[in-house]
Each structure stands twice: as C-alpha cells, then as structure tokens.
Amino acid sequence: QLVIGPAGSGKSTYCSSLYEYCLASRRTIHVVNLDPAAENFDYPVAMDIRELISLDDVMEELGLGPNGGLVYCMENLEDNLDDWLTEELDNYLDDDYLVFDCPGQIELYSHVPVLKNFVEHLKRKNFSVCAVYLLDSQFMTDVTKFISGCMACLSAMVQLELPHVNILSKMDLVTNKKDLEDFLDPEPTFLLSELNQRMGPQYAKLNKALIELVNNYNMVSFIPLDLRKEKSIQYVLAQIDNCIQYGEDADVKVKDFDPEEDEYQLDTTTWQSRQLGMTMVTVLVKANSKLDNMNDVEAEAESDNVEKVECGNVEGSDKVLEDSS
Numbered sequence: 001q002l003v004i005g006p007a008g009s010g011k012s013t014y015c016s017s018l019y020e021y022c023l024a025s026r027r028t029i030h031v032v033n034l035d036p037a038a039e040n041f042d043y044p045v046a047m048d049i050r051e052l053i054s055l056d057d058v059m060e061e062l063g064l065g066p067n068g069g070l071v072y073c074m075e076n077l078e079d080n081l082d083d084w085l086t087e088e089l090d091n092y093l094d095d096d097y098l099v100f101d102c103p104g105q106i107e108l109y110s111h112v113p114v115l116k117n118f119v120e121h122l123k124r125k126n127f128s129v130c131a132v133y134l135l136d137s138q139f140m141t142d143v144t145k146f147i148s149g150c151m152a153c154l155s156a157m158v159q160l161e162l163p164h165v166n167i168l169s170k171m172d173l174v175t176n177k178k179d180l181e182d183f184l185d186p187e188p189t190f191l192l193s194e195l196n197q198r199m200g201p202q203y204a205k206l207n208k209a210l211i212e213l214v215n216n217y218n219m220v221s222f223i224p225l226d227l228r229k230e231k232s233i234q235y236v237l238a239q240i241d242n243c244i245q246y247g248e249d250a251d252v253k254v255k256d257f258d259p260e261e262d263e264y265q266l267d268t269t270t271w272q273s274r275q276l277g278m279t280m281v282t283v284l285v286k287a288n289s290k291l292d293n294m295n296d297v298e299a300e301a302e303s304d305n306v307e308k309v310e311c312g313n314v315e316g317s318d319k320v321l322e323d324s325s
C-alpha cells in the first residue's frame with residue numbers, strides 16, 4: 001500500500017491503526033516511513049527514509065524551506081532507488097506486505113515524478129502496489145470541496161497509474177452521516193445544480209464538464225473509514241486486498257470460510273473471483289450501504305451492496321458492468 005493524501009488527512013494514524021488491526025488478526029504488515037519530516041510514530045517503523053536523508057538536515061545544510069527541502073529529500077530518494085531502497089527491500093520476502101506512509105505534500109502526487117518512479121521501482125521488484133488515497137471527511141462539507149477533492153484524487157490516479165482505493169478518513173468526527181450521502185453516491189444532476197448555485201454563471205460550462213468527468217468515468221469514489229470500528233478497517237483492507245489480489249494464491253481454509261458465520265468473507269471472495277484479470281478496479285457501493293457498513297449493519301445487506309463494478313484495463317477504463325446479482 002502506498003498511503004497518500006493531503007497533509008493532515010490521517011495517513012500516519014491510518015497506518016498505525018492498520019498495524020494494530022493486523023497484529024490483532026495475526027497478519028504481518030511492515031510500515032515504512034517515507035516522510036523525511038516525520039518525528040513521532042505510533043507504529044514500529046520497518047524502514048525509515050530518515051536513515052537516508054532527513055528534512056532537518058537538508059534545511060540546515062542547504063538553507064531550504066520546508067517544501068523545497070521535502071522535494072529535495074524525495075529527489076534524493078529517487079537517486080537512491082537502486083542503492084538504499086533496493087538494499088532495504090532485499091530484507092523482505094515475496095509475500096511480505098509493506099505499507100508506505102508518505103508525506104502529505106500534494107505536489108508529490110500531482111506533478112513531481114518522484115513517487116511515480118518509486119512505484120515503478122517497486123513494480124520492477126515484483127511488488128503489487130495499490131495507492132490508498134485519504135481525504136479528510138471534515139473537508140467534504142459542500143459540493144465545491146467534493147469536486148476539488150475528486151480532482152486532487154484524480155490527478156494522483158492519473159500520475160501514479162495504480163489501482164486506487166480512496167478513503168474518506170476521520171468518520172468518527174462526522175456527526176450527521178446523512179450530510180455525506182450525497183457525496184458518497186453522487187447524483188450528477190444534484191451535483192451540477194449545487195455547483196451552479198455556488199459559482200458564477202461564467203462557470204456553467206466548466207461545471208458541466210467537471211460533473212460529466214466525475215460521473216461518466218466513475219473514477220473517483222470514496223469508502224468511509226471509522227478507525228474506531230474494526231469492521232470498517234476490515235472492509236477497507238478487503239478492498240485493498242482485492243485490488244492487489246493479495247492472498248489469491250493462498251489455500252482456502254474451511255474454518256476461515258463459513259458463509260453462515262461470516263458473510264463478509266463470502267462477499268470478499270466473490271469479489272476476488274469477479275476481479276481476476278482486471279488491473280484497475282473501482283468498487284462503487286450505494287452510499288447508504290457504505291454508511292451501513294460503518295454502523296455494523298448485518299451481512300445480509302451486503303448482498304444488495306454492490307451496485308456497479310467499474311473495471312478498466314491498461315488501455316482504458318470505460319467498461320461499466322451493471323451488476324444486479
């Protein structure tokens with residue numbers, strides 16, 4: 001997992017909660033710090049970019065500011081992909097699961113090619129990589145912020161060319177979940193009329209184009225994550241596992257697969273079989289189903305959860321399967 005997203009969106013907190021969750025479910029993950037400015041960690045740091053270069057040193061020695069210093073550090077990482085990173089990665093085996101906690105500077109996901117080259121390096125080392133993009137739910141207060149969040153997310157998707165799971169973080173802070181429903185399962189006509197109301201008439205054409213982009217390609221959808229709830233973490237992790245087809249070679253254990261006790265796993269397995277051969281998968285579920293997931297709604301709702309599966313291949317992502325089963 002490459003955990004990315006704007007500063008303060010909750011990436012490090014997500015990494016430490018995921019670590020705790022995996023520890024409790026006896027699954028091993030290794031969390032890597034890729035932020036040269038990070039100081040405190042709530043997870044054991046498996047690899048640390050600061051062993052290569054730290055922001056403090058760069059700012060002091062080169063007289064750079066925090067943003068320029070950060071870009072310098074990341075470019076230094078890029079220069080050391082074949083040396084430092086390769087040596088560090090050699091400590092891990094084929095099945096090892098690494099989670100990279102990235103810095104929050106948005107330019108790293110939009111136009112600076114460092115992370116793209118980092119990902120290419122991981123792929124050359126045979127890692128299956130999934131980008132996990134976190135967006136703060138507190139940010140989603142109106143349609144303009146929704147669209148700008150989508151565009152930031154989309155630019156990371158286009159730049160990194162990776163399977164993406166987009167997460168709406170800090171759901172524990174959302175008091176009225178209904179306020180978010182419009183953005184979890186966006187209705188294009190609603191979005192357009194809201195956008196037109198908030199912006200001057202000269203933007204009408206642009207608004208229409210933006211909504212069409214979000215709607216036609218269904219590329220950006222967000223899964224709400226409430227770190228207080230184990231099921232919520234489990235759900236997000238299952239989506240990511242599906243994206244990278246993690247564990248597809250593992251033998252199915254009968255005790256792990258009791259549909260009556262655990263319909264959630266049945267659902268996940270169904271997904272895995274549907275997604276074979278796809279390189280980019282976005283799962284869209286009904287907004288209320290996502291919120292239900294947050295509220296630990298019973299698994300029978302899950303059979304109705306799946307509204308659409310959008311799947312794209314390397315050439316494009318224009319095939320939408322309506323799935324009513």
Ligand SMILES: Nc1nc2c(ncn2[C@@H]2O[C@H](COP(=O)(O)OP(=O)(O)OP(=O)(O)O)[C@@H](O)[C@H]2O)c(=O)[nH]1
Binds near residue numbers: 007012013102170173
């Ligand atoms: N209530 C709540 N607070 C959260 C959650 N996740 C993160 N926070 C808080 O949000 C702030 C930022 O969280 P971080 O995990 O440091 O965010 P980050 O994306 O790693 O930040 P940068 O490293 O600066 O990019 C901290 O004060 C966290 O305690 C969450 O799920 N719920």
